[in-house]
Amino acid sequence: MTFLTLGSATAAQRAKALLSRRGIRSQLRRRTGPQGCQWSLALPGRVAEARALLAQAGIPVEAVSAGGRP
Amino acid sequence: MIYLDNAATTYPKPPRVRQAVGEALTALGANPGRGGYPMAVAATQAVYRCREEAAAFFGLADPACVSFQPGCTQAVNQVLHGLLNPGDHLLISDLEHNAVLRPANALAARGVAVTVVPTVPGDGDATLDAFRKALRPTTRLAVCTQASNVWGFRLPVERLAALLHQYNVPLCVDAAQSAGLVPIDLEASGIDFLCVPGHKGLYGPMGVGLLLCRQPEPLLRSLIQGGTGTRSRRGEQPAELPERYEAGTLNLPGILGLQAGAAFVRSQGPETLWRRETELTARLWDRLRALPRVRLFTPRPAWPEALPVLSFTVEGLSCEEAAHRLGQKGLALRAGLHCAPLAHEKLGTLETGTLRASLSAFTRREEVDAAARLIGSLGGK
Numbered sequence: 001m002t003f004l005t006l007g008s009a010t011a012a013q014r015a016k017a018l019l020s021r022r023g024i025r026s027q028l029r030r031r032t033g034p035q036g037c038q039w040s041l042a043l044p045g046r047v048a049e050a051r052a053l054l055a056q057a058g059i060p061v062e063a064v065s066a067g068g069r070p
Numbered sequence: 071m072i073y074l075d076n077a078a079t080t081y082p083k084p085p086r087v088r089q090a091v092g093e094a095l096t097a098l099g100a101n102p103g104r105g106g107y108p109m110a111v112a113a114t115q116a117v118y119r120c121r122e123e124a125a126a127f128f129g130l131a132d133p134a135c136v137s138f139q140p141g142c143t144q145a146v147n148q149v150l151h152g153l154l155n156p157g158d159h160l161l162i163s164d165l166e167h168n169a170v171l172r173p174a175n176a177l178a179a180r181g182v183a184v185t186v187v188p189t190v191p192g193d194g195d196a197t198l199d200a201f202r203k204a205l206r207p208t209t210r211l212a213v214c215t216q217a218s219n220v221w222g223f224r225l226p227v228e229r230l231a232a233l234l235h236q237y238n239v240p241l242c243v244d245a246a247q248s249a250g251l252v253p254i255d256l257e258a259s260g261i262d263f264l265c266v267p268g269h270k271g272l273y274g275p276m277g278v279g280l281l282l283c284r285q286p287e288p289l290l291r292s293l294i295q296g297g298t299g300t301r302s303r304r305g306e307q308p309a310e311l312p313e314r315y316e317a318g319t320l321n322l323p324g325i326l327g328l329q330a331g332a333a334f335v336r337s338q339g340p341e342t343l344w345r346r347e348t349e350l351t352a353r354l355w356d357r358l359r360a361l362p363r364v365r366l367f368t369p370r371p372a373w374p375e376a377l378p379v380l381s382f383t384v385e386g387l388s389c390e391e392a393a394h395r396l397g398q399k400g401l402a403l404r405a406g407l408h409c410a411p412l413a414h415e416k417l418g419t420l421e422t423g424t425l426r427a428s429l430s431a432f433t434r435r436e437e438v439d440a441a442a443r444l445i446g447s448l449g450g451k
Contacts, residue, residue: 007310008300009103010134013118028114030106036302 077428129255152290156181273331278324
């Protein structure tokens with residue numbers, strides 16, 4: 001599982017909706033990182049494609065992490 | 071009871087609003103945006119869906135530019151206090167509610183120059199001219215109601231936005247009486263900030279409203295600071311929208327009630343509601359005009375120039391006494407200044423106040439006729 005950290009709950013859900021429209025599965029997750037509690041999307045795959053789509057839509061991904069680590 | 075005080079808050083609410091509020095308290099009781107367990111995530115997602123629907127309803131592409139507020143007043147305060155600094159110049163119309171006038175005066179005490187612009191009801195060109203003449207190099211913001219909460223006059227806010235943008239001045243619109251009736255498309259209209267109550271024309275519960283920003287910039291200072299569920303190690307309010315303007319726990323029952331109320335409005339069609347309510351208001355105007363002791367101050371309401379609000383006085387009775395007697399007979403009207411002293415001063419009713427009748431989607435023709443009969447039956451002093 002790969003986690004994309006987004007700036008807010010709203011940004012995470014906007015991102016989730018965008019990825020869903022492109023057939024990319026994701027889950028909303030709360031995680032604690034360097035800035036404190038953050039919203040993330042957990043992706044089982046297609047990470048590079050997802051990041052490219054989000055960048056194209058102007059939704060910034062603040063951090064990418066793998067597995068159980070924040 | 072015949073309820074004609076819908077400009078204060080609509081009543082009754084559609085049944086689905088009551089259901090939505092109840093479900094928020096039972097099925098979705100978790101704090102939205104704060105937890106990662108299923109019920110909290112479901113609450114977060116429910117809020118987001120409402121944000122998306124509000125954005126679509128008001129013609130915004132980005133749901134992040136929709137923030138939930140405790141009401142329209144707080145939305146107005148967020149814009150004024152969040153944008154203006156000492157030395158700036160603010161324009162407000164002479165039909166503004168105290169929700170605008172009071173924060174403007176509070177800012178004036180801190181060095182913001184404020185000009186009250188005389189509008190000309192029914193003459194959009196003259197109103198625009200008045201705003202143009204009032205502009206200064208330091209003008210940083212204009213605030214204008216879309217419709218008077220006392221007289222029902224509609225102001226040309228779309229044309230005003232276009233004028234102000236020629237001078238790089240943003241426009242904040244108080245849509246307290248118009249949201250849910252007058253179709254509003256932020257992208258097309260050029261309105262920069264739209265302040266909306268949830269409990270009036272959108273038929274939601276009290277205690278919830280919306281601030282819609284056409285663009286993320288200019289970024290406003292947050293009116294209040296506090297938890298957002300994000301960036302919790304940082305001591306400053308986050309820059310991201312909408313969280314920047316949403317410190318503290320959101321009013322989930324209110325938000326879901328607002329969502330249900332807005333769905334009701336969509337199902338009816340705002341313009342359909344507006345036309346019907348204005349026609350009924352004109353019917354009331356006709357009947358009141360036939361009563362010799364009633365004084366009307368505005369022309370016969372006509373769509374699309376008017377909103378369904380009508381103010382009047384009854385000769386020989388103070389407006390409060392008249393409202394009290396009518397209340398005893400089962401007719402709910404609001405008497406006084408309606409928190410809008412500027413609007414009353416404009417038409418010469420600042421000393422007396424008026425009685426105000428305001429309709430909703432649930433007002434029936436028979437109720438309008440019965441209201442006119444009750445007003446006609448009022449005795450003297």
